[in-house]
Amino acid sequence: MRTCRATAAGKLTVVLAALVLVVSGCGGGPSPRAWAASVCSALAPWRSEISRLTSSTDQQMTAQTTPAQAKENLVRLFGGAEEASETARREVEKAGVPETDHGEEISAGFRSSLGKMRDAYGRARDTIDGLSTAQASTFYDGVKAAVDTLNKEYDAGALDTNRLKSEELKRAFDEVPECR
Structure with a gap:
């Protein structure tokens, strides 16, 4: 009889452990601090690339x-910024959804913002790539217009972490070392 009790207790322990794993795997995302750290770590190389750009x-x-040299360089630069934005977007996606109020909405907002920036860089790259270099002044006017449009799209897509709907995340972004 003792063996049966030990076996039953052992099975109950295994079932409870499995239940804990299932519940924790289904319900919880990263804590606000862990999510903010992951997001800031994902954005650091992106910010460096944008600064360089x-x-x-x-x-x-x-x-x-x-104009031909400038065109080649600018197309490469904007292509790099487009790629860096997509890399950052994927890394934020990998960070998951923070375990906080409005976590899904906040995570989606970050991904959407980076996607909009990626697309803005891609449009700027394509616009400049399509410019003729025959007339320098016309080319540079086109570049200026493309950069002006990029700046407007970039500003419109920017995510303001001060407007987060989660006090926990606001605090986390202010406190974690990765975000400083």
């Missing part, structure tokens, strides 16, 4: 290069 774009706009 901004600096390089400014240099291209003032450099003494031919």
